């Protein structure tokens with residue numbers, strides 16, 4: 001697998017390729033800026049006045065939120081160098097592919113020029129640590145952002161918490177499109193995401209072949225073993241994000257075989273090879289909990305006799321000063337079909353009143369498109385086909401986010417491209433190392449092709465169409481908030497998550513938000529690190545790409561720091577963690593939450 005070290009002192013290809021861009025992109029002069037500043041004293045000369053410098057030459061202290069003021073932290077390095085490079089690359093893309101982008105979006109030269117200028121100013125404000133600008137588009141979501149910006153104590157890129165500043169930059173990148181006439185639907189990262197899908201075809205074919213053997217009903221032990229393996233496939237797929245690699249393509253690597261031909265990339269082999277890099281492995285517990293909980297929810301749904309015929313949403317809406325709920329189930333108790341009995345009408349309860357979930361569902365809070373989303377779809381397909389759950393809800397981002405995060409369009413693209421995949425490669429079989437059984441010359445070829453992948457793509461299309469796979473994109477996922485604050489900022493989403501048998505959070509950004517962006521003690525348990533965020537059993541699958549972590553065995557963090565002090569920035573290590581603690585699902589005191597589902601997938 002590729003490592004994607006990004007610090008200038010590392011030997012990675014990325015840092016050397018971009019060192020030129022880094023130098024030109026960054027000109028923050030933090031120390032000089034803050035140590036002394038000439039000020040005009042009325043009636044006298046200019047004199048130098050001390051101004052307190054917020055920058056400290058340290059790593060992030062323990063139990064403090066990550067922030068760009070700690071100069072030895074990844075947050076500082078990211079804001080100073082990585083994020084400006086990502087913006088520079090978007091500018092390069094617009095300049096290089098202007099004509100293509102114009103014709104694909106019916107945009108004008110003016111649109112492209114305007115967007116380039118917009119990003120250039122954004123980049124400049126970032127590297128010089130300016131105060132955030134308020135958004136100027138006028139939508140309910142943008143108004144919320146402005147409220148959060150106005151209420152945040154430190155409205156500067158480096159002095160606010162890292163995750164807020166980072167999310168703000170991606171939100172502004174989107175605003176540049178919203179403000180233009182012709183770039184409303186433009187995704188500045190579309191090309192990179194599509195390329196990364198194409199580059200991962202081979203491992204997808206290998207996983208697809210194996211998945212086909214995992215789908216038919218199997219005995220308990222095989223089902224558990226397959227579930228655990230697929231969780232690990234999903235974990236290591238998180239190495240393939242384009243934000244850590246600054247947009248450079250990242251694929252699972254394979255070595256040259258004895259014949260000099262690249263070996264077939266086998267993600268199952270990679271799971272094996274990376275055993276020691278999996279620092280916390282709760283896969284067995286996860287598999288047990290999901291199966292047991294799903295069975296319990298199924299029983300509760302079946303035996304639920306406590307459904308209301310008439311919901312009180314309208315009363316609740318009036319009390320909350322909100323428009324009355326439009327959902328069919330909330331209309332006055334009228335039989336849905338001619339002749340329907342009262343009992344039948346009870347089968348459509350109001351979501352706001354449910355104390356039992358409407359279906360047995362598993363939720364995935366997605367991270368990256370391409371190979372990572374493919375892996376998530378495989379796990380989802382397995383859960384449905386083993387009849388563990390009835391539905392899988394995929395939470396994606398409404399707007400382009402952290403370069404490679406899944407948007408509804410990417411979701412559609414990945415499924416369509418799997419269905420249309422056409423790939424095949426043949427490689428001479430490898431001889432086993434001497435001493436191992438069958439040391440004799442291998443015979444024949446190992447081949448891989450996309451037949452099963454294409455079949456799966458077709459099935460997934462149907463699962464989306466019949467509502468088994470649901471795509472959701474609530475605005476909260478593209479807000480700057482950490483998850484312990486979800487209940488306060490988006491109680492409806494929190495309640496939706498409560499319906500899930502378990503919620504699986506993918507990737508580094510989700511992990512940072514789960515931990516409240518706090519550099520907690522690395523041995524602190526996952527449950528404590530979540531700071532009260534317990535809508536459903538939570539699963540985190542994350543390769544470590546930022547300097548915070550929890551749940552490590554005593555001494556592990558120190559040991560890894562001794563080996564490589566930048567181990568937390570490269571995505572080489574991973575964790576699979578479970579918090580089983582859950583808040584009980586009670587009838588809501590608010591009117592029904594709107595769906596949040598994406599129709600056009």
Ligand SMILES: O=P(O)(O)OC[C@H]1O[C@](O)(CO)[C@@H](O)[C@@H]1O
Nearest residue numbers: 241243244367507508509545546
């Ligand atoms: O795709 P992921 O796993 O959320 O990673 C996103 C990347 O963005 C960051 O969260 C911030 O740049 C990094 O920590 C990480 O490299």
